Amino acid sequence: MKSQGFFYLRPMTLTALHKLFLEHPKICTDTRKIEKGCLFFALKGPNFNGNAFASNAIEKGAVHAVIDEKEFHVEGKTILVENALETLQKLSIYHRNYSNAKVISLTGSNGKTTTKELIHAVLSKKYKTIATKGNLNNHIGVPLTLLSIQPDTEMAIVEMGANHQGEIAFLSGISQPDYGYITNFGKAHLEGFGGVEGVIKGKSELYNYLLANDRYVFMNADDPIQRQKLASYTKKIGFSTHDPQYYIIRPIMTNPFLEVAFDDLQVKTQLIGEYNFTNCAIAITMGKYFNVPVEDIKKAIEAYRPQNNRSEVIEKNGHRIILDAYNANPTSMMAALNSFKAIEGENKVLFLGDMFELGDAAHEEHQKISEAIGNLGFETAYLIGDNFGKTENGYPKFESFDEIRDYLTKHPLPPSTILIKGSRGMALERLLEIL
Known part of the structure; x- marks a missing residue:
């Protein structure tokens, strides 16, 4: 039977699949990390075929397995679709729109994960907030992040990574952000993007989505590229070390730890290097914009300690x-x-x-x-x-x-x-x- 472009061994629309997900709101794509009562999605890669592990996932406690090769069907336990990855992505879009959470997406050449963690720390002082785990920021990680949104989630921070043109546009279409931020445009993934201009074009796909859909943009107003691209756009919120049109935030010193100042407050971070200034500044900017008390912003940033080999x-x-x-x-x-x-x-x-x-x-x-x-x-x-x-x-x-x-x-x-x-x-x- 065909339903919404997918073939199932038993009838199931995307709406029905989402209802099943709400009853079992845990997604797993790796049988080594099966949680009891989860939904297992049988994804494929160059060197593996998740379909072959569907029965093993069910044995370990998965309540259902979503597969796209019918020979791996287990009666009453598998849901056959045309493409398991596409189904995961479409389910995440459905859930994102079902949720009331505000979505903040971010990308950039450097500092994405640190920035995401700082924003999460600040916004969590006032809101129920979830964020991308680690750097799971690709075509699989972004859907999994969206599917981690809980009924009481108010803010979802979604990190998006890419090394080719078109990827950020694709991930923006999945996350459908209400707000977005680009950390910077640097010499990263030059091979895939085709040089620095290609990096700027590729990362700017997030801007393109936000502007086309009349959404809000966060920006570093001292970055000439961002300033130029957003010159005529009105729905922008930013920080600057000197421009009073934006939140004024300044670096004070880095010897070795970065200190920043805003609103007559001095924030002593546990971050090395002035290159972390913009990461802290955007977290402060979002905190102020979303009315997090300034003392809580200060506490959140001062408490943040980098991990996972990052500074x-x-x-x-x-x-x-x-x-x-x-x-x-x-x-x-x-x-x-x-x-x-x-x-x-x-x-x-x-x-x-x-x-x-x-x-x-x-x-x-x-x-x-x-x-x-x-x-x-x-x-x-x-x-x-x-x-x-x-x-x-x-x-x-x-x-x-x-x-x-x-x-x-x-x-x-x-x-x-x-x-x-x-x-x-x-x-x-x-x-x-x-x-």
């Missing part, structure tokens, strides 16, 4: 380590270097790993970073990976993590102030075990 400060064996190894691109790498240069510390040491997804710009961008190290006056730097290995500079280079591990085992560092930064694939947090 963490670690004291270990006499070292003071800034671990910023979650990801890297040329923009975030330069920001980290400039910030590290500005902070006080004895015997500064850099461990920098390759930046991925730069395509034809990889050699040029790695060479620029290697030259910047010297221009900023850093004497000790260790460069790790194939791309840094091809650069011309006087710093020691290591093709692999095994090489730098062996070197440090034989040449342990004296107590130092250390920055560790590289792309996720480099997994440079492993250096902590050696240091």
